[in-house]
Amino acid sequence: MxxxxxxxxxxxxxxxxxxxxxxxxxxxxxxxxxxxxxxxxxxxxxxxxxxxxxxxxxxxxxxxxxxxxxxxxxxxxxxxxxxxxxxxxxxxxxxxxxxxxxxxxxxxxxxxxxxxxxxxxxxxxxxxxxxxxxxNRRFAPACRAARRILLKRGGATNIYFRISDEYWNWGRANPPGVRVIHEVCHVFDLLRWITGSEAVSVYCASARADDEIYTLKFASGCVATIMNSGEVTCDLPKERLEIVTREPGALIVEEYTELRTYGCKDEPAVFRFAGHTHPESEFTHKLLFEKLGTGAVDAFRRMRWELRNQQEAGLLDGNDAELRKFMERSFPHVNYLVDKGWRAAVEHLADCILGRTTFDGAGPQDALAASQLAAAAIRSRESGEVVRLKQTT
Ligand SMILES: NC(=O)c1ccc[n+]([C@@H]2O[C@H](COP(=O)([O-])OP(=O)(O)OC[C@H]3O[C@@H](n4cnc5c(N)ncnc54)[C@H](O)[C@@H]3O)[C@@H](O)[C@H]2O)c1
CATH class of the missing domain: 3.40.50.720 (NAD(P)-binding Rossmann-like Domain)
Incomplete structure (x- = not known):
């Protein structure tokens, strides 16, 4: 035939x-x-x-x-x-x-x-x-690109991560001091994934509830500092990752939109990542983030902050539908427009179920490790001592 x-x-x-x-x-x-x-x-x-x-x-x-x-x-x-x-x-x-x-x-x-x-x-x-x-941050395109470069450069030796937002505004239904469990768990997981290694000790210094730093040491020899603050305003970029690589050089991931490389001769100096799409916002931010990088994210953040100030001062024109839409959140919050890997994470799981790939996401064992780290950070905060972690399964 x-x-x-x-x-x-x-x-x-x-x-x-x-x-x-x-x-x-x-x-x-x-x-x-x-x-x-x-x-x-x-x-x-x-x-x-x-x-x-x-x-x-x-x-x-x-x-x-x-x-x-x-x-x-x-x-x-x-x-x-x-x-x-x-x-x-x-x-x-x-x-x-x-x-x-x-x-x-x-x-x-x-x-x-x-x-x-x-x-x-x-x-x-x-x-x-x-x-x-x-x-989901393991699936953010910016984090995956950073990890690919890191692996070529002998891994990470020194990491700084800032995770900060207006927790004072939206998270206060939680008891004070638990932001480390609810938010910083993302960072604990990301750092374990980036270093390919387990944390062996953690120390927490606290200025006030939900405004603190953690220093961690990993089995790989990498050290890390996490600045966690729920006491900032929405115009400050929410997440920033800085990594010193074993071969001289460094990487910075800003807001999942930009990856900058330093000392990496065989890599572009700047990678930009289009934002995450949403039915109510398919194009605008995506185009802006891809072309302008974190400057565009900063502008979205500043706009929300300034509009809120004007709204609180009674200066917003009630007929301005565009501004109302933005402030009433029918336009997704900028935190959800940058691509932190949410969609890729769930698509990955579906591909695993369909037998198209093998599982590469965070499983319950990873959740347990992040939870142990949060519990150790709280113990350190309470005791003022470095807490050493036993590796358990
Ligand atoms: N991965 C991320 O970036 C990210 C971001 C935000 C929130 N979260 C997590 O997502 C989870 C949900 O957060 P949220 O902000 O959407 O909470 P939410 O309170 O806005 O929504 C929870 C919903 O679940 C429903 N619900 C509660 N118990 C239920 C039950 N037993 N059966 C059926 N429905 C039930 C509630 O009625 C509510 O509508 C939390 O664990 C939060 O930490 C993750």
Whole structure:
């Protein structure tokens, strides 16, 4: 037979997924990402608050909604459950999903304590399904590029990371001093991934609650300082990573938008990364970040801060729809426009489920390690002593 007609190709299989927890991160990331990922079909959304699930269903055209998590567990078509509730429910929901034979993507921090994280480590070992924890920064294009260069240059010897924002404005429902568990966990994970090594000691110096530094030493010999502050304003860039490499030179990642190299003769001096797309903001910021780098991110941040000052002073014209839209958050916050790897992380898990690649994300063991580091940092803060970490499994 000599048929020149191209054979009809079967559509690529997609993973059937469900999302539980339709709050802030679901609306700013998971719903837009799960409904646009080429390898995922979002079948159902679930929230204990019916209104949250209903609006997620309506806004993103999801076939089913429910307020009962059991409905997701009982649906044999659902292969993957994305859990984005809050730490108090993430462990029990993940364990139930594993027992029901589902793969899980679960938000960080997996839990408040290492003991709770360990329950997921054990459940995964029993049920042998994939579990990815939402340490998405490992999938940020800027971080992946930095790691690629680092590996060629003998690794990192000295790291500085700043993670700072208006926690005083949005995070105060949490007890003081727990930002290290909720936010800095991302940095602990990223530094373990960058150094390819475990932290052996941590020291915390605290100026006031949620405004502190941590110094860490890694088994690789690398040392790191993390500046964590929830006491700044929204015009300050939120995250900055500086790395000294073993071969003389350095790398700086600013806001996941720009990677600058120093002393790296075979690399460009500046890499720029387009922002993360969102149905409500597909092009503008992407183009600006790619062309102008962190200067464009700074401008977005400064604009929000200045507009808020004007709003508080009663100076904003009530008829200015553009400004209102920006301030009322129907335009995604700049924190969610830079590409911190959220979509690539969940697409990676779907590819693993489809057997197209092997798992390279953060698993429950990584969540446990980050949680142990946070607990050690708190012990150091309380005792004023360096805390040495035992490597446990
Ligand atoms: N990876 C990131 O960059 C990132 C960013 C922000 C938040 N997060 C994490 O995502 C998680 C959720 O944060 P958020 O800001 O979206 O919280 P949120 O409070 O805005 O939303 C949580 C939603 O889950 C629902 N919910 C709670 N318990 C439930 C249950 N048992 N069953 C069904 N629904 C339930 C709530 O009704 C709510 O709608 C947290 O762990 C947070 O730390 C991660």
């Amino acid at each position: 000599n048929d020149s007609t191209p054979a009809a190709t079967a559509p690529a299989r997609k993973v059937t997924a469900a999302l539980v927890g339709c709050g802030g991160i679901a609306r700013s990331q998971h719903l837009p990402n799960l409904t646009r990922a080429p390898n995922i079909r979002l079948q159902a959304v679930c929230d204990v608050q019916a209104a949250a699930a209903q609006s997620a269903q309506a806004d993103y055209g999801v076939p089913q909604m429910t307020t009962r998590f059991e409905d997701l567990l009982q649906d044999p078509a659902i292969e993957l459950i994305v859990v984005a509730t809050r730490e108090d429910f993430q462990v029990p929901l993940t364990c139930q999903a594993l027992e029901a034979g589902k793969h899980v993507y679960v938000e960080k921090p997996l839990a408040d304590t290492p003991e709770s994280c360990r329950r997921v480590v054990e459940a995964q070992a029993r049920h042998r399904k994939l579990v990815q924890v939402g340490f």
